[in-house]
Amino acid sequence: LGESRDAAEAHGDLALCYWREGSYDEARIHLGNALGLLGGEDSDLKAALLIRAGIIEERTQRLQEALRLYNQAAPLVERSEDHALKGSFHIEYGLVFRRLAAPENREDYLDRALMEYTAASFHFEQAGNMRYLARVENNLGYLFFTIGKFNDAYKHLDRARHLFLELKDMGAVAQADETRARTLLAENRLAEAERVVRYAVHVLERGDEQAVLAEALNTHGIALARLGNYLSARSLLQRAIEVAETAGDLEGAGRAKLSLIEELSDQTAAPQLVAIYDSSVDLLQHSQDPTTAKRLVSGAQRVIAALGAYEPAEQEPKETSWEGFSLKKETRKLEKAIIERALRDAGGSVTTASRLLGFRHHQSLISIINGRHPDLLKTRSAIRKRRRHLFSQPKRSKKKPAAPP
Numbered sequence: 259l260g261e262s263r264d265a266a267e268a269h270g271d272l273a274l275c276y277w278r279e280g281s282y283d284e285a286r287i288h289l290g291n292a293l294g295l296l297g298g299e300d301s302d303l304k305a306a307l308l309i310r311a312g313i314i315e316e317r318t319q320r321l322q323e324a325l326r327l328y329n330q331a332a333p334l335v336e337r338s339e340d341h342a343l344k345g346s347f348h349i350e351y352g353l354v355f356r357r358l359a360a361p362e363n364r365e366d367y368l369d370r371a372l373m374e375y376t377a378a379s380f381h382f383e384q385a386g387n388m389r390y391l392a393r394v395e396n397n398l399g400y401l402f403f404t405i406g407k408f409n410d411a412y413k414h415l416d417r418a419r420h421l422f423l424e425l426k427d428m429g430a431v432a433q434a435d436e437t438r439a440r441t442l443l444a445e446n447r448l449a450e451a452e453r454v455v456r457y458a459v460h461v462l463e464r465g466d467e468q469a470v471l472a473e474a475l476n477t478h479g480i481a482l483a484r485l486g487n488y489l490s491a492r493s494l495l496q497r498a499i500e501v502a503e504t505a506g507d508l509e510g511a512g513r514a515k516l517s518l519i520e521e522l523s524d525q526t527a528a529p530q531l532v533a534i535y536d537s538s539v540d541l542l543q544h545s546q547d548p549t550t551a552k553r554l555v556s557g558a559q560r561v562i563a564a565l566g567a568y569e570p571a572e573q574e575p576k577e578t579s580w581e582g583f584s585l586k587k588e589t590r591k592l593e594k595a596i597i598e599r600a601l602r603d604a605g606g607s608v609t610t611a612s613r614l615l616g617f618r619h620h621q622s623l624i625s626i627i628n629g630r631h632p633d634l635l636k637t638r639s640a641i642r643k644r645r646r647h648l649f650s651q652p653k654r655s656k657k658k659p660a661a662p663p
Contacts, residue, residue, distance in 0.1 A: 512542035
């Protein structure tokens with residue numbers, strides 16, 4: 259048993275090394291081996307390995323799989339007396355809830371994320387771990403950014419940056435700055451966002467976290483594109499794709515390709531957009547991130563619009579004349595694939611899938627499925643009564659008695 263534990267710990271350490279350099283496939287293999295060696299053992303080591311496995315799945319957008327792993331780790335963490343382990347669990351658990359909140363229209367997930375981050379802060383303070391306490395602040399900054407509370411976002415990002423600077427962790431400072439740049443982009447403060455993320459990229463290029471560098475390159479490319487510097491933006495986005503692919507972060511590469519379509523579709527020829535979109539679909543086909551599904555829908559709409567306005571040059575070679583191509587047929591095929599993906603990500607719920615696809619009412623989606631793709635119609639899930647969440651604006655009290663929580 260002792261040898262199995264030692265071997266499992268060694269596999270876990272190797273996985274951690276691969277994860278830090280962005281080699282997620284290798285990390286996943288070693289974590290699987292480590293958990294296999296432990297079998298049914300309940301221990302802090304197994305909890306730590308499950309948390310690491312969840313981190314890998316979250317980083318590669320497999321959010322439901324990450325949630326499953328964290329749920330499996332939860333009872334082990336509850337029995338543990340290790341504050342650092344508990345803090346690590348709560349910060350990662352909160353991160354998954356935060357990332358699932360908006361695309362699944364689950365406002366209660368924001369509440370859960372906030373509670374998990376609060377628990378993480380408590381345990382990291384008890385453990386005296388300032389580095390991870392700073393990470394919680396960074397994650398809180400990102401949470402408030404996603405719900406449009408920018409002043410709160412900056413407050414937490416300032417705290418994170420201050421703590422990371424005290425620790426002389428410039429890579430973590432750069433990650434906090436990248437989050438700040440995203441927030442500035444959301445406020446349309448383009449020049450400031452570009453300056454901040456340029457510095458972050460400069461720092462991250464000296465480190466070994468390639469997947470993080472790819473995200474920063476992607477953000478920098480978006481900022482430059484919105485400033486009208488299309489040539490530099492294209493170069494940075496293409497580099498983001500290359501860095502992500504080299505690191506084994508295929509979904510990161512796919513997201514960078516979607517950014518290229520979103521930001522540079524007017525500066526890119528229609529056939530090239532088709533090729534970029536096709537390759538992004540290949541890279542993102544296993545993603546469980548509903549936000550990615552929505553971006554794929556938007557990207558498809560841009561590509562279709564570009565094809566509709568495309569006029570091939572007269573001198574274009576005959577072999578690229580699209581002989582036999584049917585826009586209607588290809589559009590239907592693309593539409594079916596996207597709807598099928600949305601239904602899968604929504605767990606078969608037509609109502610949720612319609613939100614992912616951008617419809618105001620689920621009847622629009624039902625009409626399309628019944629009329630063009632009847633084989634895709636799934637059994638609808640039961641309607642869930644919605645609760646108010648912590649970020650809701652207070653409502654006027656009425657004389658009716660309040661419903662129980």
